[in-house]
Amino acid sequence: MNRTAQPGRVLLAGTTALAAVLLGAPNAQAAESDISFSEIVFNGGRPIVVGITNPVDLPLTYTVRSTVDLSGWNVNAYRGTLGAENERVLVASSTRWSCATTTASGYTYRRCDETVTVDPRWIRTGGGLVNGDATEWKTWGLGHKAAGGHDSDTNSATVILQRASRIQDHNASPEPVAKGGTITVKGTVQRANWTAHRYDDYGGRLVSLQFKPAGSSTYTTVKKVTASSGGALKTTVTATQDGTWRWKYYGNTTTGASSSSGDYVDVQ
Known part of the structure; x- marks a missing residue:
């Protein structure tokens, strides 16, 4: 060489x-x-x-x-x-x-x-x-x-x-939902395992649930949820207006930040 x-x-x-x-x-x-x-x-x-x-x-x-x-x-x-x-x-x-x-x-x-x-x-x-x-x-x-x-x-x-971290299996449902109804938001937070060459579930992380109203370009944090020991995220919110839901993990000293894809929910 x-x-x-x-x-x-x-x-x-x-x-x-x-x-x-x-x-x-x-x-x-x-x-x-x-x-x-x-x-x-x-x-x-x-x-x-x-x-x-x-x-x-x-x-x-x-x-x-x-x-x-x-x-x-x-x-x-x-x-x-x-x-x-x-x-x-x-x-x-x-x-x-x-x-x-x-x-x-x-x-x-x-x-x-x-x-x-x-x-x-x-x-x-x-x-x-x-x-x-x-x-x-x-x-x-x-x-x-x-x-x-x-x-x-x-x-x-x-x-x-x-x-690197990532959030998988993101879903906000039901779609559509009646105004005043309950939206259930799920996901799984994971982290790169360099040694094993795979992503592992990353339990115990504090992750922000964020919402972007229809017509807006800005997400705001609605609540924070702690992932289960297996990395699972689940919470509920009240449907008030059309918009997009996502998870945002802000990372730590050894792990980078990440966001899930957005999931749009039509409120009727």
Whole structure:
């Protein structure tokens, strides 16, 4: 596999041994200031929410400063300790990149904008994300010198990965319903299980039931319902006007937010 870094392209450390070669040493952090990375921002500073199958495209921006010519560079995220057995390097392949270059006081600055893709099925040596990866990741950059050699630079910026949630089996009934009658709204809240590559019912979650009147574009929360241990949602409301019902889960530190599809109920 060709591991030569390309300008603006994310280079992936596939194994601990390879990462050790790329980094040179655990403390190799561009101490001589030949190359440094700053202003690293994944996904506009928002958590990266990932399901079990579909790759997720997201923006990555950063600045590379150097006093030497570069043949390439890359930015990535990791957790654990770089070069150690617990190291996990996020696979974020680059699909688009551009860098604006300026010079000042002997430094070359490259302000780079990329679109990167995180694939839940691919990390390190072919394995995918596991549930323990839903946490805060650190960031680092690696620059390759045109004359040979490289510098790595760990960064204070971080990025959070979250497991995707979803609400299934949403239904508001009966349809139609008499004004003043009772509408029963059901659903099931689930969360991505990265380790097992499936969605599991996510019990005990506090989920908002929301309503959007006919002719409106805005949902408002009517009540909050706690899912059963099996993730089931069920509640009743009084029918007062035509409109659309949905469930909204706002997520938590390890889990992303989600909404059900809307279900329109005609009130007669």
